[in-house]
Amino acid sequence: MTRSAAGARTQQEQMRRRNLSEVLRRVHKDGAVSRAALSRRMGLNRSTIMDLTAELAAAGLVREGVPAGQGRAGRPSIVVMPERATVYGLAFDVAVDRLLAARVGLGGQVLERREAVRARAGVDLENVVDVLAAFGRELVAGADPGALCVGVGASYCGLIRRADGTVRYGPHLGWVDQAFGAKLAAGLGLGLPVEVGNEAHLGAIAEHVRGAGRDVDNLIYLHGDVGVGGGIIVGGRLLDGDSGYGCELGHMLVNPFDGRPCLCGSRGCLEAEVGEKALLDYAGRSDDLIGRAGIQAVVALAETGEARARDALDRVGDWLGVGVVNLINLFNPALVVFGGMLRDVYPGAASRVRARIDAHVLPVSRERVLLAVTALGDDTTLAGAAELAFAELLDDPLHTLATVR
Amino acid sequence: MTRSAAGARTQQEQMRRRNLSEVLRRVHKDGAVSRAALSRRMGLNRSTIMDLTAELAAAGLVREGVPAGQGRAGRPSIVVMPERATVYGLAFDVAVDRLLAARVGLGGQVLERREAVRARAGVDLENVVDVLAAFGRELVAGADPGALCVGVGASYCGLIRRADGTVRYGPHLGWVDQAFGAKLAAGLGLGLPVEVGNEAHLGAIAEHVRGAGRDVDNLIYLHGDVGVGGGIIVGGRLLDGDSGYGCELGHMLVNPFDGRPCLCGSRGCLEAEVGEKALLDYAGRSDDLIGRAGIQAVVALAETGEARARDALDRVGDWLGVGVVNLINLFNPALVVFGGMLRDVYPGAASRVRARIDAHVLPVSRERVLLAVTALGDDTTLAGAAELAFAELLDDPLHTLATVR
Structure with missing residues (x-):
């Protein structure tokens, strides 16, 4: 074999590996997908797809068959499914x-x-x-x-x-x-x-692969635990920065000269202004219920109209709005997703967040962005x-x- | 020809196109590069590289030869150069x-x-x-x-x-x-x-391809004109958001409740606090020199120790620092580059910017980041x-x- 024939062989093998990867990725993401759909979406002909799915099936990674509920009327469409149990x-x-x-x-x-x-x-x-x-x-x-x-x-x-x-x-x-x-x-x-x-x-990756952001290639995920973290998907890939420490949305400085102290040693970070402790402090509840239960209690009280709880949620909403404004102006995302304890907080703070967006986000970036809570519950x-x-x-x-x- | 042979042929052609693209891109970026270096960097054997460069040369895109100053002692190394005149x-x-x-x-x-x-x-x-x-x-x-x-x-x-x-x-x-x-x-x-x-x-793309950020895959470029704009390179690619309007660093809300009005209709945007007008206002010079000349006059005065100019530069440095802190915490870049009028402003404001970084950036993101002015002068x-x-x-x-x- 000449050197360039060997090179062509190597390149063909690389291509086949890439195609196997792509097929398995789609089956993993979509659950059950027909060979016809794979062929269409990957721009490869049917026989190439059949070879690929056969090879994955032989390896025990996928299975081909008729999905439950089909196969009675008309010609059943054969789908490729992940071998999820094994x-x-x-x-x-x-x-x-x-x-x-x-x-x-x-x-x-x-x-x-x-x-x-x-x-x-x-x-x-x-x-x-x-x-x-x-x-x-x-x-x-x-x-x-x-x-x-x-x-x-x-x-x-x-x-x-x-x-x-x-x-x-x-x-x-x-x-x-x-x-x-x-x-x-x-x-x-x-x-x-x-x-x-x-x-x-x-969390951002999960929302992108199988949550609220399926097929959304530019999204921001805000996760509230005790602190606030973030994940940003840009062009379908996680932004993780030069050394993997990107997306520290919680330490965005939203209140630079008058902020609450933050665990990181700084002041006025988003996390310090909208995290669990801030909400409980504003609501005057620092000493009783804490954690997720404390948050949910404040949100429930605010829903009944209790003034201090309502005010606490509004204040958190204002600062969360500042953070979201900056993120939208910086990233022009199609979607912002709230998860963790922000899943509980966001609905009651949404009107304040939206007011900030209306006041401060550039119209071109405002025209398409959606805000939503996680579609994966507490398992994001x-x-x-x-x-x-x-x-x-x-x-x-x-x-x-x-x-x- | 069978269908899968045709498929293999198509895939080989795609690969060749990609390789031609990659060779030309490297020659365009690096100016003059030896075939040996291309072979090493692209992981392709010498004969494949020779075929590719010959095809590009035949098309009139590159030229092969001995660079000026070489060719006397020892074996000259043949380099591939872009056909820049034609x-x-x-x-x-x-x-x-x-x-x-x-x-x-x-x-x-x-x-x-x-x-x-x-x-x-x-x-x-x-x-x-x-x-x-x-x-x-x-x-x-x-x-x-x-x-x-x-x-x-x-x-x-x-x-x-x-x-x-x-x-x-x-x-x-x-x-x-x-x-x-x-x-x-x-x-x-x-x-x-x-x-x-x-x-x-x-500007960010230019810095990345041939400026201060050559070979830096995560960088932020801040451009001051009358306003302040930004470009962000993430993993070697421009972050342009869902509809191309990302990176609006100038409209990051740094001073949300007490900010100067911004042309965009909002208040407290980074641009409103560090742009040309802010610097000239702080320095009390709004009525005489404006534009780049005005900026340069203030910077020159500050260098002589004139109090009001010095104060203006410090104030701009503080807000610029807030903006840069947020960008570093969000993006964990390896490099932040200042261009346009910020090329004039940054050196005199650097100590304030750095003080903010020391106070507010997470240590892990602070440990490697560099700050620099553009390497492309006014042509960025x-x-x-x-x-x-x-x-x-x-x-x-x-x-x-x-x-x-």
Whole structure:
């Protein structure tokens, strides 16, 4: 074979890998998709698509068949479906006040889950890893015989160095430079690395893949926990910055000279003005209910018209509006999604947020933008962690499979 | 030929097109590059690279030879160079107080230029197009016989609908929904469309391709004219949002409740607090020198220690710092570049900007970011317009050549 023939062969193989990746990605995202639709959407002819889906089926990643409810009238349309029971990922979520773990099938369905509520203070790396690793082992033990774990993803409420899953900065749990990913991988003992991501980054990915932002290539996800984080999808990809610490929307300086102190050491950050503590302080409820329950109590009171709760929600709405205005002027997104505790807060604060947008956003950027709460309930960040777990498989299906088997 | 053989052939042709594009892009960016370096950087073998450069040379786009100053000692290294005299683009720049036009060779060198200073008020579409079209015709007439214009790009100080080059909103010249691109194309009569972009977006592209941000994939460019615009490069690509109106850094709300009025109708925008008018107002100089000369006078006075000028620069530095803090926390860039009038302002305001960064930026994002003034002098936006002119050629060299010839 001449050198350039070898080059052409290599290029053809690269192309085939890319096409396998693309087919599996679509099946994972859309759940069940016909070969005709794949052919149309990928611009490849039917026989090429058949070869590709056959190869993925032979590898045990997809299955071809007639979807339930079809096959009676007319010619049934054959669809390609993910092998969700036998190809799975483990997803973990470390939020400020709970730990979550799930076995998630290819295609994104949660097959089994574990959850632990925990005290906020004094939660060190070792305890968190012990709880999660035990959950993980149970979830693996509960899988079908012969099922294959293809990856592990974890969401954490802090700044993450993606390369090795180190938590660089997680003020709410008091973590600085903790080797979370490596320790969890060791605790699980599956011989798989644990990919760790920032919770709001992962939330944005989940909304984009299977939430309110399906098929929306420019969106912003705002996640409220105790703090406020953000994930920004630009042109279909997560904006993660030069070293993975982008999208720190919570530390946008909205009140530069008169702001409330923020856990990060600064003042007037968005998080300091609209986070849990701000809302509870404004509502005069700092000493009783805290956390999600506290937030929901204030929102419920505001709905009944209680003045102080109403005022608290309005103030949060004003500052949230300033933040959203800046984000829209900077990013010209098609959609802004609110998740975590902001899912509870946003509906009652929406009129204030919209008033700010009307007053301050450039008309051209205002004309199309939509605002919505997450479509994934309280599982937004967990769903994002599952996407991390599947990322390598989706990038190069057969090679990854050979590695993890 | 079977269908899948035909498919493979098509895929090979696509790959070859992509490779031709990539080679030409590198030659355009790097000026003169050896085949060995192309082979190494693109991961293709030498014979493939030789085929590609030979095809580009046969089309008259590049030339192979020994660069000046080499070829005496040892074996000369053959380099591939852009055909800059015979393959050119036209670049236009509509700034608030001047009009620029240039013939720019493949590789980015300005071969010939025209400039007109103009009054700020009452500048309508027709006058601007008349002046620019006349410049353009002169520049075409001045080209080598046989030279080929491969594209036309224009930079405009406002919000642009990229699809058709319409100026949606250009408050400084009072333009709303003006068909600038179409009119300029008609005025030039070259049978080529005019690609129009926002000045700061184009400045960011220029910095990324051949300025302070070469090889920096995450950078922010802040452009001061009368207003303040921005361009953001994320993962090597311009962030232009859902409809092309992203990066409106100038309308980030830095002073939400106590801000100066802004031309956009809002208050407290970054542009209102750090733009030309703010600096001149703070310095008490609104009635004498305005524009760039006015800015430079204030900066020069501040350097001598004159109190009011010094104070003006400090105030601008404080607000500029708030804006830069937010941008760093949001984007985690490796580099922030200041251009236009901010090139004059930044050095004298740098200490205030840095103080804000130290006080408010998260340590992880602060650890690597650099701040610099543009490396392209006053031609940053013009250079960006030239990149627009070459974009189609670089994307698909031979096909574009066949179209424009």
